[in-house]
Amino acid sequence: MVGQRSKTFDDDLASTLADAGVTMSRHAARDLLAGVAGAPLTRNPDSWVDLIAPGVDAALRARLHSFAKQITQETTDGLDQSPAPPERLNNLRAELARQNLDGFIVPRTDEYQGEYVPPHSDRLRWLTGFSGSAGVAVILANKAAIFIDGRYTLQVQSEVLSDLFEPQHLADAPPGAWIFEHLPNDAKVGFDPWLHTQQSAKTLRTAVEKAGGELVAVADNPIDTIWDTQPAAPIAPTVPHPMEYAGKSAAEKRRDLGAALQKDGLDAAVLTAPDSVAWLLNIRGGDVSHTPLPLSYAIAHSSGSVDLFIDPRKLAPGLGAHLGNGVSVATPDAFPAALDALASKSVRIDPSATASAVFERLEAGGAKVETGADPCALPKACKNEVELTGARNAHERDGASLTRFLAWVAAETPKGNLREIKAADQLQAYRYESDMAQDLSFRTISGSGANGAIVHYSVSEKTDRTLQDGELFLVDSGAQYLDGTTDVTRTIAIGTPSAEMMDRFTRVLKGHIAIATARFPEGTTGSQLDPMARRALWDVGLDFDHGTGHGVGSYLGVHEGPHRISKVGSTVALQPGMIVSNEPGYYKTGEYGIRIENLVTVIACEIDGAERSMLAFETLTLAPIDRALVKPSIMTPSELSWLNNYHVRVRTVMTPKLDATTVHWLEQATEPIG
């Protein structure tokens, strides 16, 4: 909770609200402002004003916003200030003792199980200091550990006090094994059932019980109890996602979903993934960074009606009308009772995306739970024609920004002082010249030399490096445009690359082309295509340790399912309209990293004489691939012609969108090779 406000603040706020014609108690206004402070609101920080005073003039708007800025500043300051980490841990242990618990599990996830969490839910970071996107801490009375994956080995060392939290690798020493080793007999270990999926809770329970202990669901998260400066749950405007970008009305989506539930003999589906809710109801929000989500739950009924559980203060003016009669709105507090009301109904939940608490509540309430895929996941993944047109437009716009950036880097690096952060900032600035850009789709990965070999590198003041001659520079970036989400990686040579770099780059490129040119029968999954992206690397004993591709949303998550191109087996076939990344790479630890990423969409493929219904990919991303790194001698004629044709397309589409200097650079950058 944010601390008490001063009398002056309150009085000023009251008079400003009065000037704006807002009838709202000081208390309510303070609560709203706390929520605003808990939301990122990066590009349009004062957009929240529309929630209470739409149409006020600029001066009043600025006055109102000044209160939010003040609270936001305090909230941000509060995050990393007192108490010191050892005291936080002590306080937690005292609270656990008070609740008769011998331990507690602190995951990074929130109750929506999403990739990005709002500051309110960043409990793992507050407790341990760890700011990575995945991890879990286990706190026992005399011992605590933090479990992270290979991406965060270095980061955990710099962020977390290892005498407080022993760092452990998720894969080598998973929490279960550590618990088994360290848990005293008859210990009670608490967990917050809203922060774990059913599957994750089951794994934990097995481990705790194997160690002779008991896993206990807590009603109140003990961290929330001791975290004095915890930001409020976020309040960012939830706005309509208009037909010109959505392409299909929410009413039609609800009708189709209802019919699909009926067909499966289901009465309802509980949707706990906010991106599913956003897709279904054609709404977007700003509650977390990089994904335009309104954090919310929904229950979709086979009748086609939907119950939406969302803080009503978030709803932009007119959103009720946009949602229409088929959608009822209630606060998130009403969600558990609504689950009880599903007694005796057949209810679909997705075990991989739904909090254990939801499952337990449904079972306890007497619902017939049928686990299965989130019924929005597949239709959301298959973009309609309007969404695809939006994606193409977004990619042209994004490609122009990236091309300008690449030309700028080519001009800047000979001066010898271009650094990673400055580069990332410049790329963002080019993207943000468009009003369509609402956010980056993730924090830009701007890695030169050895930093490029860190797959999820996140540049900081401490790691910032100058782009140097003879090195590679890897930039993985994207933006959230109103009409589409982008994600693109280019790797460029600074100065003259080594023969090895060229060989490796070309093998990665061969893999990229193998995916880009693949034709495959209906029913083929991404995991079947994945090895094609690796074969040229495998030929010389190399590989890369990440998937070849992830699904991408339409002005939604930059990572979405249910499809992917990955070594991990998948039963979801690629289907027309799906957008997926094509991003093979190669990483030489301590030296350089290579990744070539375009987004592609699945299209029908007409072939004369074909006996099967065939599919193929259309490449959406448009930006030159560094010719200086290509070694034509190990490419086939058809690979070379793919590259040259791609560059013709990039040049043709981009030229009208670029300044003369960039066009001049682009002409050279896209010259035929081989």
Place this chain on the structure above:
Amino acid sequence: MVGQRSKTFDDDLASTLADAGVTMSRHAARDLLAGVAGAPLTRNPDSWVDLIAPGVDAALRARLHSFAKQITQETTDGLDQSPAPPERLNNLRAELARQNLDGFIVPRTDEYQGEYVPPHSDRLRWLTGFSGSAGVAVILANKAAIFIDGRYTLQVQSEVLSDLFEPQHLADAPPGAWIFEHLPNDAKVGFDPWLHTQQSAKTLRTAVEKAGGELVAVADNPIDTIWDTQPAAPIAPTVPHPMEYAGKSAAEKRRDLGAALQKDGLDAAVLTAPDSVAWLLNIRGGDVSHTPLPLSYAIAHSSGSVDLFIDPRKLAPGLGAHLGNGVSVATPDAFPAALDALASKSVRIDPSATASAVFERLEAGGAKVETGADPCALPKACKNEVELTGARNAHERDGASLTRFLAWVAAETPKGNLREIKAADQLQAYRYESDMAQDLSFRTISGSGANGAIVHYSVSEKTDRTLQDGELFLVDSGAQYLDGTTDVTRTIAIGTPSAEMMDRFTRVLKGHIAIATARFPEGTTGSQLDPMARRALWDVGLDFDHGTGHGVGSYLGVHEGPHRISKVGSTVALQPGMIVSNEPGYYKTGEYGIRIENLVTVIACEIDGAERSMLAFETLTLAPIDRALVKPSIMTPSELSWLNNYHVRVRTVMTPKLDATTVHWLEQATEPIG
């Protein structure tokens, strides 16, 4: 049961046994002979004599064997004679009524869940006439259906009276759906729990219960009750598989298995797959066609000791000594009680390979059942150096036979009267010139023209075709040699092939080469490699509807797990020593079929500068690939050099093993191309 013998037969048998010094009652001798008649014993039909009178002279041996021949003839005659099919079905329905059952399920499988069943267990064929390798019949009071897969659509029409058994496609209309549609309320449907895996029983139970009925396990199979001429369970000699072929002693295998069970916290594993038992104990038999199996069960204990359940009359002289002290032998009748004796033990069973009855019995007896993979499957699949040497020798021998055959076909076809059956017979004759050949490893697929497009074509007098100019001829064949099992397919042009045939053949060949030359990191599964075999076909909208490769045993099953190269997801990584087929194909219904199959083994692959432990394939099969069908213009230089190098290897290895005429032909057949 075989009918009563005549007085003369009995008297003659008694005096012959006396002459041979065998002290055995007439009754016991008749039972033994019935068992012998129930075994295939193709290559060494009189080998059974060793079971009772080892070392008798040839004349006595022939006299003894004449009794077996007589009973075998009667048994064979009995199989397809009276009663007529409608009467069989009537009798079954009467028996079901007597047992208070409203229906019964008749699968093709036997209690060992294997690919080949002995005549004793061929209940589906006896009842319906259907002789395919997979299928199931469901018999209700007024309706019956037989469910077969796409391979057998035509065959079921010619073999089964459709007014008795409605033919249904397993995939389109599975038994569950048919039962749901046709089962009256409160019906009791019987099934023999020894003939269904736990998974299959579960699927049936769900279907029957959904239809408001009850699935009932029968104690006595009603078919056995009404089948007067049912052959006896097979008795073929079970002999040692010597170290010179096995490479690892049974004692060591048992020790390793015991240690593996201990490591997994298991007390025992129930082995119900006869090939696992045969591998573990280094024994081979002849109870079914094409796979040298002694039908038997075993219980392996974590101590390393094994209980073997097998008809002791099968054991060749000296087998007890071969098995040693760590192996106890009991009759199959003692198996259920032995399962009871596992009460309170942790016991591994493989749910995909174990009869439901075993699972139920273990559970009822109080064992802690842990389902998981058959613990012999993986070590059996990873051949040791001795087995690999055997495989290489077997393939050289087999390749010589096949090469002679191909040369012979080339010489015969211009005469215009070579037919499919004659070709298959000639190929068998060449193979059988070697004493190492014990059997074919499956019935030869000898398909010309449109018959070649039938993936599992089985030639009969009715379908036998002449190999004609302008057609393709597909031969898929193999043998069981004492030192290894082979399986090879060649497709050859008779006369001049069409441009389309050449294009398709070359695409299949490109897929074959893509697998043969693949290098892949440890941990890669066959399903990851599978698409490489299809890409050249996918490029033009074509595909084939079978897996690219199956595991192959070492003088054991020509199909074995746990690995495969298939679209169907697999979690089993390819490991050094595994043998697997590489057999992409293309089939144009009504016109021609193409398949190119070699066996390959997984080997470690040293690559300079490799950062991963890499694996590759060594091709075992040696026989020319028809150059007349190759279209070099669509092959890459490296594909052409693979083909030419392979042909150099074939010529070099084969030439010393062949007659001058064949060598002359081979020289032309292996000339470089491209």
